[in-house]
Amino acid sequence: MSRPRGVYEDPTAAASIDPDGSADGLHVAIIMDGNGRWAKERGLPRALGHREGVAALRRTVEGAAALGISRLTVFGFSTENWRRPPREVSELMGLLKAYFRSDIDRLERDGVRVRIVGRRTGLDADILDIVERAERRTAANHRFVLQVAFNYGGQADIVDAARAFADQVERGIARPEDLTEGLFESLLSTAPAPAPDLIIRTSGEQRLSNFLLWECAYAELVFQEVYWPDYGPDHLRAALDEFGRRERRYGAVSDVPNAEDNILAAG
Numbered sequence: 001m002s003r004p005r006g007v008y009e010d011p012t013a014a015a016s017i018d019p020d021g022s023a024d025g026l027h028v029a030i031i032m033d034g035n036g037r038w039a040k041e042r043g044l045p046r047a048l049g050h051r052e053g054v055a056a057l058r059r060t061v062e063g064a065a066a067l068g069i070s071r072l073t074v075f076g077f078s079t080e081n082w083r084r085p086p087r088e089v090s091e092l093m094g095l096l097k098a099y100f101r102s103d104i105d106r107l108e109r110d111g112v113r114v115r116i117v118g119r120r121t122g123l124d125a126d127i128l129d130i131v132e133r134a135e136r137r138t139a140a141n142h143r144f145v146l147q148v149a150f151n152y153g154g155q156a157d158i159v160d161a162a163r164a165f166a167d168q169v170e171r172g173i174a175r176p177e178d179l180t181e182g183l184f185e186s187l188l189s190t191a192p193a194p195a196p197d198l199i200i201r202t203s204g205e206q207r208l209s210n211f212l213l214w215e216c217a218y219a220e221l222v223f224q225e226v227y228w229p230d231y232g233p234d235h236l237r238a239a240l241d242e243f244g245r246r247e248r249r250y251g252a253v254s255d256v257p258n259a260e261d262n263i264l265a266a267g
């Protein structure tokens with residue numbers, strides 16, 4: 001059975017760490033944070049922190065696949081990151097383009113399927129072109145999925161999904177009462193990916209900063225005290241170890257009812 005996308009269908013079918021330690025089938029999401037502080041500590045411009053961040057992304061994608069993770073979603077640029085100085089914004093846009101230009105051949109060869117999630121409106125035509133070409137070229141790959149959240153904001157994505165549903169109602173192809181959690185999440189830009197099992201944030205900050213607000217409902221959160229440019233497979237392994245120690249309950253209870261509960265239930 002394929003794993004459900006969200007928590008509303010069959011949460012008990014969600015992936016977990018196998019006894020052998022492999023993270024088969026896991027969806028891991030990462031808020032790659034701390035590029036600026038990494039650079040500042042070295043007396044370097046923030047742009048160099050972002051460049052080193054791309055190297056960390058490369059290492060982490062390779063490490064994730066080797067650890068048996070099947071899907072990785074990384075936060076590359078938020079709808080709020082437009083508030084940064086124009087030079088930094090254009091540096092980040094340039095890095096996305098450069099990453100796909102330099103890495104797409106290898107990603108394609110390695111069986112990686114690339115997806116971009118977030119708002120496409122507002123992105124320059126050349127970025128859209130590179131991104132859409134990368135998606136088309138890797139569409140048939142299925143060993144590993146790399147989702148890059150770019151011009152992504154959890155609130156914006158929820159608003160866009162609400163608008164899409166309102167539009168269906170207006171056109172008479174849906175009724176308000178048709179809306180369910182499952183239908184709503186199918187309208188998010190992250191659909192049809194399953195919800196993340198684990199969300200990691202680097203740099204020590206302990207907030208989501210508008211990342212995967214709907215999808216995080218039952219994700220485990222792990223915060224790591226490492227700036228993103230220093231990140232790599234060993235840190236990912238440590239986050240998975242922590243994840244493996246968590247007990248996911250989805251609002252239910254973990255133990256089968258004991259005899260006493262049965263007696264009480266029977267009255």
Ligand code: IPE
Pocket residue numbers: 032033034035036037038076077078081092203228
């Ligand atoms: C993360 O690093 C990269 C993006 C947000 C694009 P930051 O640039 O946020 O680095 P800090 O948080 O200022 O250290």
Ligand code: IPE
Pocket residue numbers: 031032033034075076077078081205207209
């Ligand atoms: C979140 O980090 C966005 C990305 C990592 C792309 P920010 O650095 O933008 O978040 P805040 O401003 O510290 O909350």
Ligand code: MG
Pocket residue numbers: 033034035
């Ligand atoms: Mg930051």
